[in-house]
Amino acid sequence: MLETLEHETRSNPDWCVLWLHGLGADGHDFAPIVPELLRPDWPALRFVFPHAPVRPITVNNGARMRAWYDIAGFDIASRQDAAGVAQSVGQVAELIAREGERGIPPERILLAGFSQGGAIALAAGLQQPRALAGVVALSTYLPVAEATVAASTEAGRGTPVFMAHGSQDPVVPEQLGLMSRDRLRGLGVQVDWHSYPMAHQVCREEIDALATWMQARLVA
Template structure:
């Protein structure tokens, strides 16, 4: 199968849990991190009865981030202010959505159909995950959004593609998150539910991070996807 895209592919870190992977997990890091950030999570998350997986951790482009005094760092989009409805740079989001589509197309060219690919992200990477999922004309196996929110949640209906709601969503957040307050995640989960998405929502007594209970719950959710 040959699938072409005009968008250059991002550099990635990859980890395969077995020979001839049957599924892929495309995982987007948070602001200022890189593709190595969540790679150590793989052995904690993966279970012995799962099929062989290919984890793909891309590096976001380096760009100036306005709220960080214009310092250049890896970011999926610029953050132009503290007001959540308008803080995300729309041009940067569109660029990142195209880059995610290109990586999904590469997985398809490598034999992983969209219905066997999970798109995951933490914080800023999770925002791109939800924005990408909202527009998917060919549904993925599911969306994983950790410590994040949906940019422009109040206007999400404008971008939603009808077929996209076939994608189940796992959302999890820290109750004491100082970076993305819990209320914004809750509002995003509610907005997705109202649009027809099947959202499994979790919150934990933590800050802007992941915890063991979250990894356990995510593993349970992923296992149900693989069993279908």
């Protein structure tokens, strides 16, 4: 089981937001976003921020860092680490199962991620046997697309997705995000797409749009 950082907005949370960080970061990276997202009428939430395993990254001369999978070259869409992606998808499934043991079923779990974490969120969300409340994929793309699509489930394809990307992103080009969006929509996935004039980052407008999207799922 991955090590995690957790924050509960109130005791006895009814919902969980499972948030995956990007390459080289850790679970602390997006913890500060919690107060910026919250709305007063939301139910009690448990935010879970897992730390990815430490592994060597080929594109960084084999330097060891926290990562959900290896990056073999600067063209991140080629020579993808299918084994690493599959391992991380399995670890996310374990975290989802643990929330079930703590009383929060998949339909009350939002799976979110940024960059590499967003890629795993998309892949894991598509492969779940039971639909999640939603998937949030920021500045990212659908990894090992053919295998991920082949492993997708009816429940996964029925899970709504929020995607946002920077139009000036030099790390994960927006075109990769757009291609992934179109691939998901071709599977029948409901994708809410947002583009912002920014680089590989998040912005205030993006957080506000995400909060509005989450509101629709958290408050019936």
